[in-house]
Amino acid sequence: MMKETRTILSTTNLTVGYKDKKGIKPVLSNLNLSLEKGKLTCLLGTNGAGKSTLMRTIGGIQKPLKGEVFMQGKPIRSIDAKSLSKQLSLVLTDRIAPGNLTVYALVSLGRFPYTSWLGTLSQKDKDIIFMAMEATGILEFANKHIGELSDGERQKVMIARTLAQDTEVIFLDEPTAHLDLPNRMEIFHLLRALAVESDKAILLTTHELDMALANADHLWLINQNQTIDSGLPEDLVLNGLLEEAFQRDQLQFDYELGTFKRTSNQSKTKVRLEGDVILKRWTRSALERAGYEVTPDTSDLEIKISGSLKAPLWHLNHNDTTYKTIQELLIQLNNQ
Amino acid sequence: MNLITQGKRLRAKSLILLGLMLILLFLLDIGLGSVRIPVSDVIKTLLGQQIDNSGWQGIILKIRLPRAVTAILAGAALSLGGLQMQTLFRNPLAGPSVLGITAGASLGVAAVMLAAGTVTTTFSIRELGVDGSWLIIIASTLGAAMVLVLILGISFKIRDNVVMLIVGLMVANITIAVVSIWQFFSNPEQIQEYILWTFGSLGGVTNEQLGALAIIVLTGVILTFFLSKTLNALLLGEDYAQSMGLNVKWARVAIIATTSILAGAITGFCGPIGFVGIAVPHLSRSFLNTSDHRTLVPTCALVGGILMLVCDIISQVPGSQTVLPINAITALIGSPIVIWIIVKRKNLKASF
Numbered sequence: 001m002m003k004e005t006r007t008i009l010s011t012t013n014l015t016v017g018y019k020d021k022k023g024i025k026p027v028l029s030n031l032n033l034s035l036e037k038g039k040l041t042c043l044l045g046t047n048g049a050g051k052s053t054l055m056r057t058i059g060g061i062q063k064p065l066k067g068e069v070f071m072q073g074k075p076i077r078s079i080d081a082k083s084l085s086k087q088l089s090l091v092l093t094d095r096i097a098p099g100n101l102t103v104y105a106l107v108s109l110g111r112f113p114y115t116s117w118l119g120t121l122s123q124k125d126k127d128i129i130f131m132a133m134e135a136t137g138i139l140e141f142a143n144k145h146i147g148e149l150s151d152g153e154r155q156k157v158m159i160a161r162t163l164a165q166d167t168e169v170i171f172l173d174e175p176t177a178h179l180d181l182p183n184r185m186e187i188f189h190l191l192r193a194l195a196v197e198s199d200k201a202i203l204l205t206t207h208e209l210d211m212a213l214a215n216a217d218h219l220w221l222i223n224q225n226q227t228i229d230s231g232l233p234e235d236l237v238l239n240g241l242l243e244e245a246f247q248r249d250q251l252q253f254d255y256e257l258g259t260f261k262r263t264s265n266q267s268k269t270k271v272r273l274e275g276d277v278i279l280k281r282w283t284r285s286a287l288e289r290a291g292y293e294v295t296p297d298t299s300d301l302e303i304k305i306s307g308s309l310k311a312p313l314w315h316l317n318h319n320d321t322t323y324k325t326i327q328e329l330l331i332q333l334n335n336q
Numbered sequence: 337m338n339l340i341t342q343g344k345r346l347r348a349k350s351l352i353l354l355g356l357m358l359i360l361l362f363l364l365d366i367g368l369g370s371v372r373i374p375v376s377d378v379i380k381t382l383l384g385q386q387i388d389n390s391g392w393q394g395i396i397l398k399i400r401l402p403r404a405v406t407a408i409l410a411g412a413a414l415s416l417g418g419l420q421m422q423t424l425f426r427n428p429l430a431g432p433s434v435l436g437i438t439a440g441a442s443l444g445v446a447a448v449m450l451a452a453g454t455v456t457t458t459f460s461i462r463e464l465g466v467d468g469s470w471l472i473i474i475a476s477t478l479g480a481a482m483v484l485v486l487i488l489g490i491s492f493k494i495r496d497n498v499v500m501l502i503v504g505l506m507v508a509n510i511t512i513a514v515v516s517i518w519q520f521f522s523n524p525e526q527i528q529e530y531i532l533w534t535f536g537s538l539g540g541v542t543n544e545q546l547g548a549l550a551i552i553v554l555t556g557v558i559l560t561f562f563l564s565k566t567l568n569a570l571l572l573g574e575d576y577a578q579s580m581g582l583n584v585k586w587a588r589v590a591i592i593a594t595t596s597i598l599a600g601a602i603t604g605f606c607g608p609i610g611f612v613g614i615a616v617p618h619l620s621r622s623f624l625n626t627s628d629h630r631t632l633v634p635t636c637a638l639v640g641g642i643l644m645l646v647c648d649i650i651s652q653v654p655g656s657q658t659v660l661p662i663n664a665i666t667a668l669i670g671s672p673i674v675i676w677i678i679v680k681r682k683n684l685k686a687s688f
Contacts, residue, residue: 059579061575061578061579081578081581081582081583082581083581084581085579085580085581086581088579089579089580090575090576090579092573092575092576094573094575094576100621100625100626100627101571101626101627101628102626105626105627105628106572109568109569109571109572109580110580112565112568112569112580112581112582113580113581115565117562117565118564118565118630119564119565119568119630145625165580
């Protein structure tokens, strides 16, 4: 019962794709999805899987091929553009670069649906713009021009614009593309905080598996049958749907590390590792890259890791020698 | 937030400064020419007072005043046309002349001049009087609108702005080619009239025609100002504009209609004047460092008027009997200004 009222956007038997003279080209079909308030939902899929197409369709920009999208129980195509713009705001992948626009001016464009014919801002509009800039931490560059900002800062400005538009639903298309790791993490944390604190329903597309697994409350996973599995990230990992969705030749999901890795069919020398968990994790990653297979079973080749985290020591049973770095260890192993 | 109000005050100051410059250049433009008339006498005449030299009074009221007013109207109209095209296509190279709108207007005028010529060979277009002027305005506006609608239709298929610009250039070339073929099969006398028109002239507008032109341009300026909010939303691209509740299709039609009225009317009366439409929006954006159309629309109108007045003063070569074609002067004077601005202020490229 509670869950029903939290849902703000839903789809029934939705098919999205393109229509042209040659016929209908469905990209994703049979979609029965729902988006909840206060949650960060990640739409995860490989390049070209149809993430943007789906987002454009449920955002009302593109028409669905089949089925229906509901916004607060109403079919989205029956809502006029002006009302919809007060319920749903977007951050798109288009690189916008009107260099002469200041940060403040761009954020205030978010008030477009609320202002009069000339776009004059009332005190209430100004307060909302101020709050939007404060929440995204961009107050300090209010008077800078968009062209002067870094990619990460610009993305925050675009998010502030959606906050100024004051909608319950926010869609972001690849908001962390082109960003470095600290900026990626910052944007994800910001979006999660906004979802939880402002009770907004936030949907973003990404192909960054680790970010989605770590931050999403809910995952929409595009699988290889051109439909979507939805659920808690961890559930989708454990029931194998995530691995299935990204399945490629020579690609295998490492359930311990939570990432994909390449596999090869060549027979490998087996190594058994013993020692501290963290040291084992990094030693294993180096050994696997060098073409060894780490096994929990007993093996001819055994490496015992001792010492502290800051000054570890690797002991190889073969020649009964101790090494101070993994590099030295690998050179010895390769010489055998 | 203090800085924001400061910026507003700065913009208000700039607008007042530009307004004063426009008035000064307006008086200078009337005073300078083949005969030099002191500015004090110019002011007296404009205020309706008698001056000693009645010959001067005639020159001022019959020749130079309509010419100076036409210069301001042409500058404002072409600049606003360019501003709207640059925002709509989000392309710094867009403008009425580049996208073939001016070429379309030329086709309309060629149709009237060359076809009307075949019916009534002895009447040149200016002898048609007020009726003729309306005919030319309508023909050139229709020509401009025709090309714009064509470009708009293609733009629905093509979303890339650079490709769109190439398409615009091609459409312009096709239009010019049609005019060329038409010229090829026309009598030399008719072609001469048309070629004189293509040189551009601010002096051909009579007092009666000026009223019609002023009404059309002022309507266009007001319409453009009403479109400020729409143009601002379009700065982020059509998808964003739509997501903010803007009816993009309606906005496109409104912007294109306004531009074709502005560019079409001026081209009809003054000939195809290039360069102003592209340069002035850049100059305005660069000076005021803003992309807000509520400021840019009045600024572009003022800067456009100022630039055309300067070009007009130079084209009359003060102190001589020669009058150079205005079309050559706008490019000759304007291009170095734009290059200077680009070199001096590096924010021009970042406009889009």
